[in-house]
Amino acid sequence: MGSTAVEKIISSALGRKVSEGEFVEAPVDFAYFHDGTGPLVIDALDEMGVDRINDKEKVGIVFDHSVPPYNDQGATLQAKVRRFARAQGIPRFHDLGDGICHQVIPEKGYVAPGQIVFGADSHTCTLGAFGIFSTGVGATDLAYILATGKTWMKVPETLMVECAGVLDDRVSSKDLILEIVRVIGTDGATYKALEFAGGAVRAMSQASRMTMSNMAVEMGAKTGFIEADDKTAVFLNRPDGKRFKTDRPVPKIEVDAGRLEPQVACPGSVANVKPISEVEGVHIDQAFLGSCTNGRYEDLYEAARLLRHRKIHRDTRMIVIPASKETYIDAQRDGLLDVFLEAGAIIGVTGCGPCLGVHMGVIGENEVCISTSNRNFIGRMGARSSSVYLASPQAVAASAIEGKITDPRRV
Amino acid sequence: MVVLKGRVWKFGDDVDTDVIIPAKYLRSVDKTVWPKHVLEGLDPEFSSKIKPGDIIVAGKNFGCGSSREQAALAIKWAGAAAVVAESFARIFFRNAINNGLPLIEAKGISKAVGEGDVIEIDLDSGGVKTKNGALRSAPLPPFLQEILKSGGLVNYYKAHNK
Numbered sequence: 001m002g003s004t005a006v007e008k009i010i011s012s013a014l015g016r017k018v019s020e021g022e023f024v025e026a027p028v029d030f031a032y033f034h035d036g037t038g039p040l041v042i043d044a045l046d047e048m049g050v051d052r053i054n055d056k057e058k059v060g061i062v063f064d065h066s067v068p069p070y071n072d073q074g075a076t077l078q079a080k081v082r083r084f085a086r087a088q089g090i091p092r093f094h095d096l097g098d099g100i101c102h103q104v105i106p107e108k109g110y111v112a113p114g115q116i117v118f119g120a121d122s123h124t125c126t127l128g129a130f131g132i133f134s135t136g137v138g139a140t141d142l143a144y145i146l147a148t149g150k151t152w153m154k155v156p157e158t159l160m161v162e163c164a165g166v167l168d169d170r171v172s173s174k175d176l177i178l179e180i181v182r183v184i185g186t187d188g189a190t191y192k193a194l195e196f197a198g199g200a201v202r203a204m205s206q207a208s209r210m211t212m213s214n215m216a217v218e219m220g221a222k223t224g225f226i227e228a229d230d231k232t233a234v235f236l237n238r239p240d241g242k243r244f245k246t247d248r249p250v251p252k253i254e255v256d257a258g259r260l261e262p263q264v265a266c267p268g269s270v271a272n273v274k275p276i277s278e279v280e281g282v283h284i285d286q287a288f289l290g291s292c293t294n295g296r297y298e299d300l301y302e303a304a305r306l307l308r309h310r311k312i313h314r315d316t317r318m319i320v321i322p323a324s325k326e327t328y329i330d331a332q333r334d335g336l337l338d339v340f341l342e343a344g345a346i347i348g349v350t351g352c353g354p355c356l357g358v359h360m361g362v363i364g365e366n367e368v369c370i371s372t373s374n375r376n377f378i379g380r381m382g383a384r385s386s387s388v389y390l391a392s393p394q395a396v397a398a399s400a401i402e403g404k405i406t407d408p409r410r411v
Numbered sequence: 412m413v414v415l416k417g418r419v420w421k422f423g424d425d426v427d428t429d430v431i432i433p434a435k436y437l438r439s440v441d442k443t444v445w446p447k448h449v450l451e452g453l454d455p456e457f458s459s460k461i462k463p464g465d466i467i468v469a470g471k472n473f474g475c476g477s478s479r480e481q482a483a484l485a486i487k488w489a490g491a492a493a494v495v496a497e498s499f500a501r502i503f504f505r506n507a508i509n510n511g512l513p514l515i516e517a518k519g520i521s522k523a524v525g526e527g528d529v530i531e532i533d534l535d536s537g538g539v540k541t542k543n544g545a546l547r548s549a550p551l552p553p554f555l556q557e558i559l560k561s562g563g564l565v566n567y568y569k570a571h572n573k
Binding site for chain 1: 425427429430433434435437438439440441452453455471472475476477478479480481483498500501502505506509510552554563564565568569572
């Protein structure tokens with residue numbers, strides 16, 4: 001009897017074989033948090049009476065939620081986290097402008113395949129794309145990890161999502177993951193590890209795989225695991241690490257990537273997914289390209305392909321936010337930012353931007369935004385009466401040009 | 412035996428943490444702001460309706476979305492004695508236990524109770540008494556009950572790391 005990749009990671013960390021359903025206290029290889037969750041992490045450590053964290057080499061802090069801070073209290077809270085980072089001597093501290101935590105942590109190679117990684121942010125599941133067992137927790141859980149170097153968890157069941165076929169041009173891994181959310185639902189993977197596999201996933205770039213893993217939490221999953229390969233090692237610049245494979249039968253869902261058309265998650269629920277042909281023509285006030293889901297170089301590149309020598313519709317505004325400083329520099333060097341500016345888009349500073357509805361593109365009463373981000377809950381990006389459609393970078397770019405939801409294959 | 416008895420406020424499926432506490436209130440040094448906006452995304456008047464000891468009842472996947480711990484804190488500090496739901500999203504589940512907010516996962520609760528009903532919860536056994544009969548649920552594993560009884564993870568840590 002074999003094991004799942006996630007069981008093997010946890011077994012390897014504990015030095016004994018574990019199986020799904022077991023409660024374990026596992027050592028954590030790397031833990032990180034941001035300026036949003038950081039203040040509560042520090043409060044919890046203070047309340048615990050912890051003066052020195054367990055291992056400052058296993059911690060990352062990235063300021064990404066309020067970049068730059070949009071009110072005095074946000075600035076005050078960031079200063080508190082900054083003082084903590086200095087007092088503890090945390091070397092992997094990224095202040096304003098370095099990027100979104102889920103992008104910066106792997107870009108800098110702080111993590112490697114086969115590790116156990118926890119982050120105080122729900123989209124920590126993104127790092128599953130690197131063959132890591134990674135998951136999000138709240139601030140108090142993260143404080144406990146900083147204090148002790150370990151945490152409790154239930155070894156998750158694995159639900160395999162086998163993606164056969166080859167994605168068409170202008171159809172992306174975002175469309176594939178939206179289709180998967182439609183099939184699994186918002187809670188179909190609760191407490192489980194999702195594992196994305198099959199030819200379509202193997203053929204994907206590491207960046208595209210991150211988009212898949214990023215949205216695992218929208219189905220309730222702990223992580224969105226993908227087997228590491230040579231592309232993973234190149235992205236992380238880490239030839240080390242352990243590559244684990246699932247080698248026992250697990251429940252499986254099959255998806256045909258080759259037959260997929262662009263998909264859109266309609267307002268209110270990430271699982272409210274429809275083929276773009278059913279929602280084409282819906283007026284949009286704003287288009288947002290960015291976030292930990294789709295703010296990477298290839299996302300900007302694909303959007304720029306459509307926007308080159310075109311203009312954004314006069315009734316629509318478009319906001320572009322590179323996911324990290326590295327992405328920003330690459331996009332600038334290759335002229336992508338010129339394309340966006342000439343088309344009429346606004347380029348924001350690297351960070352989470354308007355995804356969570358507090359600054360850099362908040363939408364007003366009854367306004368509609370098409371966004372490459374990962375959540376379209378009521379009021380997520382602004383007013384309660386506003387609405388958010390989630391789509392690929394290609395669909396967001398095409399819709400910005402037309403001022404209404406548009407199939408990118410027709411532009 | 413810990414028994415909680417309280418009046419029910421009812422919500423539906425997939426109540427996410429953005430509607431429990433919208434992100435615009437998070438960047439605040441004044442923590443008393445959070446309970447004042449609890450569940451504002453679904454009912455802007457809710458914080459003035461809920462009374463200490465009331466119980467929130469919801470459908471499946473309560474607390475999905477963001478890891479913001481302020482969601483569990485807003486509910487607790489608004490006075491809710493517990494949340495009973497068909498199921499919980501995992502990060503919210505951990506956050507609630509870590510802050511000493513009792514949760515009960517009881518299948519069938521949405522159909523069994525209406526808004527304003529009074530229900531009784533036995534935290535040790537996981538049982539829920541409603542006017543339409545009793546529901547059983549799996550009690551929390553012993554070490555999670557211990558965290559809950561300590562009043563949360565901070566106190567649990569202090570008790571075990573002297």
